[in-house]
Amino acid sequence: MGAIEKDLASKDSLSTLVRYENVTKRFGDIEVLKGVDLDIKPGEKVALIGPSGSGKTTIIRMLMTLEKPTSGVISMGGEPLWHKKSSSGKLVPADEKHLRRMRSDIGMVFQHFNLFPHMSILRNVTEAPIHVLGLSKEEARERAVDMLEKVGLGDKLDAYPEQLSGGQKQRVAIARAVVMRPKVMLFDEVTSALDPELVGEVLEVIKDLAKETDMAMILVTHEMDFARDVADRIVFLHDGQIEEQGTPQEVLENPSSERLQAFLSRFLRN
Amino acid sequence: MTWDWNFAIEVFPEIAGAIWLVIGITLGAYIVSLVFGLALTFARRSSFKPLALATYGFIEFVRSTPPLVQLFFVFFALPSIGISFDKYTAGILTLGIHYSTYLSEVYRSGIEAVPKGQWEAAKAMNFSKMQTWFKVILPQALPPVIPMMGNYLLVLFKETPILMAIGVGEFLQEAQLIGAANFKYLEPITIVGLLFLLLSYPSALLINKLEKRSKRGFRSTKKAVKEMNEFEELKG
Amino acid sequence: MMDVYVDIIPKILPGAIITIQLLVASSCLALVIAFIAGLGRVSRFAVVRSLTSVYVELFRGTSLLVQMFFIFFALPAFGFQFSPFLAGVTALGLNYGAYGSEIVRGAILAIPNGQTEASIALNMTRWQRMRLVILPQAIRMMLPGFGNTSIELLKGTSLVSLITLTDLTYKGLMVQNTNISYTFPVFIVLLIMYFVIALPLIFGVRKLEKNASKGVVKA
Numbered sequence: 071m072g073a074i075e076k077d078l079a080s081k082d083s084l085s086t087l088v089r090y091e092n093v094t095k096r097f098g099d100i101e102v103l104k105g106v107d108l109d110i111k112p113g114e115k116v117a118l119i120g121p122s123g124s125g126k127t128t129i130i131r132m133l134m135t136l137e138k139p140t141s142g143v144i145s146m147g148g149e150p151l152w153h154k155k156s157s158s159g160k161l162v163p164a165d166e167k168h169l170r171r172m173r174s175d176i177g178m179v180f181q182h183f184n185l186f187p188h189m190s191i192l193r194n195v196t197e198a199p200i201h202v203l204g205l206s207k208e209e210a211r212e213r214a215v216d217m218l219e220k221v222g223l224g225d226k227l228d229a230y231p232e233q234l235s236g237g238q239k240q241r242v243a244i245a246r247a248v249v250m251r252p253k254v255m256l257f258d259e260v261t262s263a264l265d266p267e268l269v270g271e272v273l274e275v276i277k278d279l280a281k282e283t284d285m286a287m288i289l290v291t292h293e294m295d296f297a298r299d300v301a302d303r304i305v306f307l308h309d310g311q312i313e314e315q316g317t318p319q320e321v322l323e324n325p326s327s328e329r330l331q332a333f334l335s336r337f338l339r340n
Numbered sequence: 341m342t343w344d345w346n347f348a349i350e351v352f353p354e355i356a357g358a359i360w361l362v363i364g365i366t367l368g369a370y371i372v373s374l375v376f377g378l379a380l381t382f383a384r385r386s387s388f389k390p391l392a393l394a395t396y397g398f399i400e401f402v403r404s405t406p407p408l409v410q411l412f413f414v415f416f417a418l419p420s421i422g423i424s425f426d427k428y429t430a431g432i433l434t435l436g437i438h439y440s441t442y443l444s445e446v447y448r449s450g451i452e453a454v455p456k457g458q459w460e461a462a463k464a465m466n467f468s469k470m471q472t473w474f475k476v477i478l479p480q481a482l483p484p485v486i487p488m489m490g491n492y493l494l495v496l497f498k499e500t501p502i503l504m505a506i507g508v509g510e511f512l513q514e515a516q517l518i519g520a521a522n523f524k525y526l527e528p529i530t531i532v533g534l535l536f537l538l539l540s541y542p543s544a545l546l547i548n549k550l551e552k553r554s555k556r557g558f559r560s561t562k563k564a565v566k567e568m569n570e571f572e573e574l575k576g
Numbered sequence: 577m578m579d580v581y582v583d584i585i586p587k588i589l590p591g592a593i594i595t596i597q598l599l600v601a602s603s604c605l606a607l608v609i610a611f612i613a614g615l616g617r618v619s620r621f622a623v624v625r626s627l628t629s630v631y632v633e634l635f636r637g638t639s640l641l642v643q644m645f646f647i648f649f650a651l652p653a654f655g656f657q658f659s660p661f662l663a664g665v666t667a668l669g670l671n672y673g674a675y676g677s678e679i680v681r682g683a684i685l686a687i688p689n690g691q692t693e694a695s696i697a698l699n700m701t702r703w704q705r706m707r708l709v710i711l712p713q714a715i716r717m718m719l720p721g722f723g724n725t726s727i728e729l730l731k732g733t734s735l736v737s738l739i740t741l742t743d744l745t746y747k748g749l750m751v752q753n754t755n756i757s758y759t760f761p762v763f764i765v766l767l768i769m770y771f772v773i774a775l776p777l778i779f780g781v782r783k784l785e786k787n788a789s790k791g792v793v794k795a
């Protein structure tokens with residue numbers, strides 16, 4: 071990064087990285103998101119909570135370009151994600167080229183890991199840096215080994231995904247996404263497919279990561295303690311709309327909406 | 341020289357006239373394959389090891405050698421050891437036995453999908469071996485594989501042209517004779533292709549539908565079982 | 577008794593070579609076609625999808641022998657004169673290519689969606705997703721199917737004897753014609769020779785079936 075770019079980036083950090091403007095999404099007849107407005111600053115860690123079916127996954131999948139919004143605009147670094155400006159200045163649906171350029175700033179970790187089963191752990195992590203970022207094999211390997219060591223898997227480079235536990239797989243998936251150095255990382259309930267005793271190790275990795283990177287993060291989670299620890303802001307989603315948001319203290323200790331109170335009490339009871 | 345409509349229209353009835361013969365041979369061979377295939381399935385599961393092994397060898401051998409050569413064997417070679425058939429019977433037997441090896445695989449997959457508990461239940465109810473097979477196992481093993489069985493009817497149908505090699509007057513043989521007599525092959529052979537498409541494509545669609553339906557049926561059974569379990573849990 | 581076989585085998589052996597050549601050439605052609613048509617069936621362009629499915633339905637809906645006769649006897653009407661060998665390879669390749677494309681398509685569609693989504697999240701291009709993630713997994717699933725198709729193809733090669741190509745079957749018929757007393761042994765030898773050619777394929781399929789599930793996401 072050159073000096074000027076750094077300067078721009080720091081100025082940028084005051085503004086918005088990701089912006090949802092009145093975004094709706096329907097699947098057939100069901101309106102899953104009913105007008106979502108959400109801003110995320112560079113480096114900000116946002117936890118997304120809410121009951122099952124409230125649309126959390128859909129929100130982040132749209133940012134990852136896995137799902138297309140029905141209406142509204144999502145922008146990334148000031149540029150619309152699903153639209154591009156045509157030569158006449160009008161917004162037209164984005165093409166694959168535009169989407170690919172936008173995707174380079176976004177990474178995602180999935181509930182079910184989605185590791186590539188036919189590749190070793192190391193190759194899972196180096197494949198995209200080599201083929202997408204164009205790094206040399208050595209550079210990619212260095213980056214990957216570094217990251218795998220950070221998530222505690224430095225000794226598993228040559229193993230295959232099927233030889234790992236769920237918690238280890240998910241840590242590989244995190245490393246695989248992080249080495250791409252996105253500006254925003256999306257986590258979709260990354261511990262809910264894990265055996266309870268493996269949840270901790272994955273959450274620890276994410277916490278450490280959150281502390282030391284300036285990546286923004288959107289974390290969909292049902293782990294309230296984790297949300298409190300890691301998030302700068304918690305957003306509560308209900309029935310396709312943002313019902314309440316604020317700092318962890320505000321949201322978890324002083325919820326104002328009845329629905330959030332009900333949601334939290336259900337969690338505390340469990 | 342290109343397509344000659346008059347010629348095509350003139351020869352169409354002659355070729356299409358073979359339809360009853362083709363259908364007859366197809367159905368005949370299919371029945372042979374259904375019955376003989378079941379026999380192979382039983383023989384292969386026999387507790388008498390030499391029989392099981394010999395059946396396995398027979399299936400592998402017949403499956404991996406050309407039906408055309410098998411046809412020659414049945415029609416030309418068997419008579420020299422005193423077993424002779426007319427060409428139609430030879431055709432029906434050859435195709436029937438060839439595809440019985442495929443059907444025995446189909447039966448096998450169906451039978452293997454029947455839960456083990458069913459055998460134990462039949463034993464507990466003191467069913468005889470025959471009763472177990474025909475009252476308990478087969479009624480459950482066959483319905484899921486009906487689409488696969490139907491598929492082999494189509495495969496068999498498309499295999500009938502090889503019977504021209506021993507002079508059975510099916511579609512292609514008719515077309516070939518007409519072609520040779522007029523030095524015009526394009527129209528008659530195209531007509532044969534069309535006849536096959538016309539007869540097999542709708543059947544393929546039907547089988548597809550059957551397949552989807554049987555899968556749906558399967559799923560709804562699974563759902564029913566799940567609901568039953570949940571209901572039990574609620575009660576319990 | 578043995579003399580008969582000693583007499584027959586050398587006479588039909590040249591036919592076996594033609595049969596194996598046919599098997600190899602048309603398997604290669606079928607494989608190429610299977611991939612092109614199989615990828616066509618899952619293309620994002622509707623035109624490509626419908627064109628390839630017309631091809632597949634056309635060749636699966638009619639008989640191999642009819643296709644072979646069409647290429648050999650009917651196409652000359654348009655000025656395309658095929659040698660028996662070329663007609664055989666073309667018909668076998670197109671026919672089994674159509675069946676093979678179903679294997680390709682089925683395997684590609686069987687790869688869980690999460691694999692595609694993960695590769696989108698890593699910002700791979702469409703072709704990279706196919707080449708680096710989907711195909712390597714799908715090919716493993718295709719192999720047993722391809723093996724079985726190659727056995728079917730081997731059986732199909734015998735039909736070229738009906739368009740005058742001197743393959744194994746044709747040679748057998750010639751020997752039988754010149755010496756009627758050989759009728760029984762000739763066809764026995766033919767069947768055994770086809771089986772011997774098929775054996776490596778049969779064992780190959782066995783092995784592939786055992787390995788097929790390795791390195792693929794389990795549903």
Ligand SMILES: Nc1ncnc2c1ncn2[C@@H]1O[C@H](COP(=O)(O)OP(=O)(O)OP(=O)(O)O)[C@@H](O)[C@H]1O
Binds near residue numbers: 097102122124126129
């Ligand atoms: N591809 C789809 N087609 C149809 N409906 C869908 C699809 N994806 C999601 N939905 C529906 O949209 C609604 C919101 O789904 P979403 O997955 O975003 O919820 P969620 O908040 O992530 O829930 P959970 O906590 O269960 O993961 C649900 O009712 C779901 O059934």
Ligand SMILES: [Mg+2]
Binds near residue numbers: 126127128258
């Ligand atoms: Mg979700």
